[in-house]
Amino acid sequence: MARPRPAPARLPTFDHTEIEPKWQQRWEADRLYDAEVDSALPKHYALVMFPYTSGDLHLGHWWNFALADVHARYKRMRGFNVLFPPGFDAFGLPAEGAAIKSGTHPYTWTMENIRRMEYQWRTMGGSYDWSREVATCLPEYYRWNQWLFLQFYKHGLAYRQKAPVNWCPNHGVLANEQVHNYRCWRCEAAVSKPTWSSGSSASPDTPTTCSTSPRSTGPNASSRCRRTGSVARKGSSSTCPSSAAKT
Numbered sequence: 001m002a003r004p005r006p007a008p009a010r011l012p013t014f015d016h017t018e019i020e021p022k023w024q025q026r027w028e029a030d031r032l033y034d035a036e037v038d039s040a041l042p043k044h045y046a047l048v049m050f051p052y053t054s055g056d057l058h059l060g061h062w063w064n065f066a067l068a069d070v071h072a073r074y075k076r077m078r079g080f081n082v083l084f085p086p087g088f089d090a091f092g093l094p095a096e097g098a099a100i101k102s103g104t105h106p107y108t109w110t111m112e113n114i115r116r117m118e119y120q121w122r123t124m125g126g127s128y129d130w131s132r133e134v135a136t137c138l139p140e141y142y143r144w145n146q147w148l149f150l151q152f153y154k155h156g157l158a159y160r161q162k163a164p165v166n167w168c169p170n171h172g173v174l175a176n177e178q179v180h181n182y183r184c185w186r187c188e189a190a191v192s193k194p195t196w197s198s199g200s201s202a203s204p205d206t207p208t209t210c211s212t213s214p215r216s217t218g219p220n221a222s223s224r225c226r227r228t229g230s231v232a233r234k235g236s237s238s239t240c241p242s243s244a245a246k247t
């Protein structure tokens with residue numbers, strides 16, 4: 001006859017709705033995680049994926065955030081001056097689609113979702129510097145993207161070339177996500193693939209060797225160095241005379 005099992009021990013419980021906000025408010029009042037300029041300490045920049053502004057965080061987000069949060073805390077404990085800003089990936093096709101569907105301006109839809117998600121994110125108690133929160137749709141953020149792109153362009157790391165695009169006769173150029181079964185997602189017109197001039201970026205190791213791009217179809221696209229504009233030598237390596245000298 002089986003012996004009766006002992007009753008399971010009761011685990012201690014606590015009211016998380018009371019304890020968590022109490023300490024989170026204290027950490028915020030003390031500015032515990034704000035990064036301050038201190039050149040005496042070694043710097044560490046912690047950056048985690050910015051969530052898209054869909055309107056709700058879910059457990060999958062925290063799977064990403066938790067590891068970065070643990071690492072940021074570890075670096076602080078090792079004496080680093082850690083900058084750990086939260087942010088939102090707030091440009092995109094879903095905002096445009098939601099705005100068309102609901103008749104809401106994309107800015108309104110996006111900012112309302114950011115407010116809701118920020119509230120959810122803060123309840124997780126991560127070690128973020130919320131004074132440095134960014135949203136990629138705001139001019140204060142994307143003006144620097146544009147500035148960086150200009151620097152890449154000036155130094156030959158961004159260039160224009162012709163490449164195939166998805167073309168709808170009614171809506172123009174479409175992203176891959178806007179093409180369903182070779183048809184436009186809005187008007188279902190057949191999508192063709194003409195070549196079109198567009199911006200591209202070169203890899204950081206491009207400056208030393210000017211290899212020809214198999215995707216380029218424009219005039220001179222494969223015969224000139226992306227960096228210097230010099231005519232590349234024909235042959236297997238298509239080496240630019242100016243850049244190769246610096247190798």
Ligand SMILES: [Zn+2]
Nearest residue numbers: 168171184187
């Ligand atoms: Zn269309």
